[in-house]
Amino acid sequence: MLTVELYAIISSEKTVLEFLQKNKLLPQNNETNLCHKCHGETKMYMRKKRLATGEIREISTIRCITKGCQTYKSIRSTNGFFTYTDLNARCNSNLSLGQILELINYWSQDLPIKTVSDLTGRSNATIVDWFNLCRDVCCLLFEKREKMGGQNIVVQIDESLLRGRRKYNRGRLLLGDLRHEQVQDNSADFHSDSDQENQINLANSPTSNRNYGRRLEEPWIFGLCSKIGDNLERRFFVVEKRDRETLIPIIKKEILPGSIIMSDEWRAYSCYKNIGYDHRTVNHSKNFVDPTTGAHTQAIECSWGVLKTKILRKMHGTSAEMLPRHLIEAWYRSINRQDTIFFKFLSDVQKVYCQT
Numbered sequence: 001m002l003t004v005e006l007y008a009i010i011s012s013e014k015t016v017l018e019f020l021q022k023n024k025l026l027p028q029n030n031e032t033n034l035c036h037k038c039h040g041e042t043k044m045y046m047r048k049k050r051l052a053t054g055e056i057r058e059i060s061t062i063r064c065i066t067k068g069c070q071t072y073k074s075i076r077s078t079n080g081f082f083t084y085t086d087l088n089a090r091c092n093s094n095l096s097l098g099q100i101l102e103l104i105n106y107w108s109q110d111l112p113i114k115t116v117s118d119l120t121g122r123s124n125a126t127i128v129d130w131f132n133l134c135r136d137v138c139c140l141l142f143e144k145r146e147k148m149g150g151q152n153i154v155v156q157i158d159e160s161l162l163r164g165r166r167k168y169n170r171g172r173l174l175l176g177d178l179r180h181e182q183v184q185d186n187s188a189d190f191h192s193d194s195d196q197e198n199q200i201n202l203a204n205s206p207t208s209n210r211n212y213g214r215r216l217e218e219p220w221i222f223g224l225c226s227k228i229g230d231n232l233e234r235r236f237f238v239v240e241k242r243d244r245e246t247l248i249p250i251i252k253k254e255i256l257p258g259s260i261i262m263s264d265e266w267r268a269y270s271c272y273k274n275i276g277y278d279h280r281t282v283n284h285s286k287n288f289v290d291p292t293t294g295a296h297t298q299a300i301e302c303s304w305g306v307l308k309t310k311i312l313r314k315m316h317g318t319s320a321e322m323l324p325r326h327l328i329e330a331w332y333r334s335i336n337r338q339d340t341i342f343f344k345f346l347s348d349v350q351k352v353y354c355q356t
Contacts, residue, residue, distance in 0.1 A: 001342045006105050010098030013046070013058045017075075020097065023343075024350050026060075027078055033062050040066035044075065057096060080353040081133065095126070103130045108342040110333070112314060135325045137345065138332040140352050148226045148233065149259025155226045156300040157251070157263045159242045162221050162308065162323075219323065221307075222247060224254055225300045225334075234303045234334040236327040244268045248275070262295045306330075 009019045020026040027033060033042045042062045049059050063072035076082035082093075082100060095103075099120070106116045113127050120127075149155045220242050225234045235254060239246050247268050255261065257276035263269045265281045272279040280295035282288070289296040307330055311318060318326055336344045 001105060003105075006102065010101055013060065013096065013098065016096070016098045016101065017060050019101075023346050025079055025082075025346060025354065026075055033078070035064035035066065035069060035071055037071050038064060038066050038069045040064050040069060047072075051094065059096075078354070079349070081137070081349045095122075095130075100130065103127060104134065104345065105342055107131050107134045108345055109338075110310075132325075134345070135329050137348055137352055138328050139325060141348055142328045142331060145235075147256045148224060148235070148254055149256045149261075151258050152260065153226060153256075154260045154262055155224055155255050156297050157222070157224050157261060157269070158297050158300040158304070159220055159222045159239070159247075159266070160304045160308075162219055162311065219320070221327070222250060223300050223303060223307075225303055227299075228335065231335055231337065232299060232303070233331070234300075234307075235331050236307065238324055238327070242266070242268060244271060251275075251277075262297055264297060 009015050017026065021028050027044075033044075034040065035042055042064050044060065044062050046058050047061050048056055050056050060075040061072045062075055062078075064070055074083075076093075076097065082097065093100075099122075102120060103116070103122070106119065107130070111119075113124055113131070116122070116127050117124055220239050222237045222239045222242065223234065224236075225232055227233075237250055239250075244267075248271070251261075251272065252275070255277070258278070260278045260280060261269075261272055262280050262282070263272075264284050269279065269281070280290070280293045282290040282293075282295045282297065288298065307327075310330075311323075311326060315326075333341065
């Protein structure tokens with residue numbers, strides 16, 4: 001959605017309500033909603049509410065018309081996504097429906113949190129909370145995913161270590177596990193006439209800070225990708241090991257039997273022909289594309305660059321608890337086009353959260 005179109009929608013509470021009702025995210029004005037207390041008939045209307053900041057805002061409410069009850073509730077309570085509850089399980093969102101739509105639009109554009117904060121004036125904590133709620137939708141849809149592949153359909157697989165790089169040879173080496181006191185004194189070996197040998201000895205010097213510190217181990221990510229129409233569906237999974245016992249259950253769960261699996265010649269992949277798959281390999285030490293079978297892994301190799309650019313460079317990493325959720329978000333973005341993901345996400349919110 002264009003930004004101009006978005007701000008035309010969220011310019012008033014009435015236009016936002018009409019937009020959400022049109023997309024079936026909120027009930028229509030003529031729909032019958034029974035009172036949650038007396039089960040009587042209700043009516044929808046707009047009322048004014050004063051916020052803690054002193055701002056007066058118009059909000060849409062559903063009110064019971066039964067005499068003696070007249071209980072009202074927020075119209076957003078009919079959709080669990082817009083019902084932001086606090087620690088006391090009360091609907092306590094200080095954002096209007098228009099402001100929530102604005103954050104959803106920026107999430108669909110995959111903008112950084114700092115940029116969204118500058119554009120909207122919202123705090124980083126608020127933006128992070130609503131971006132996490134958007135990922136909740138992705139996670140719920142991911143649980144209902146279907147298997148990839150099929151007869152004569154290619155699925156490429158690969159694994160990669162999700163880690164950064166040392167810049168200008170500065171900083172600790174990854175997997176460095178030696179400290180000063182553990183390095184033996186090799187000062188007797190420093191007397192050499194060769195500049196190259198002196199540089200090597202300097203790297204092993206007990207006073208060098210180039211390779212010491214706690215052991216740093218980044219997670220292995222196992223990836224699969226397959227072409228679906230104009231989109232390349234990508235799925236990523238965090239694995240502790242990349243051995244046969246770890247990868248085979250993922251393959252059986254995610255890929256249909258009879259599919260064409262393309263991979264490199266990693267030993268853990270060697271048994272896939274025995275479990276019902278057409279397995280084709282490429283030897284990367286010789287060719288990027290196998291000259292006989294045409295097997296390659298260029299699509300999944302390109303996917304690693306996209307994933308690492310976002311998580312390692314743009315986000316500067318993430319926690320181990322949040323990493324699987326970001327991988328699922330990457331899957332959701334891979335199956336939706338960038339120009340239609342906003343409306344597709346609203347449609348998915350309607351499927352997941354709206355009461356039936």
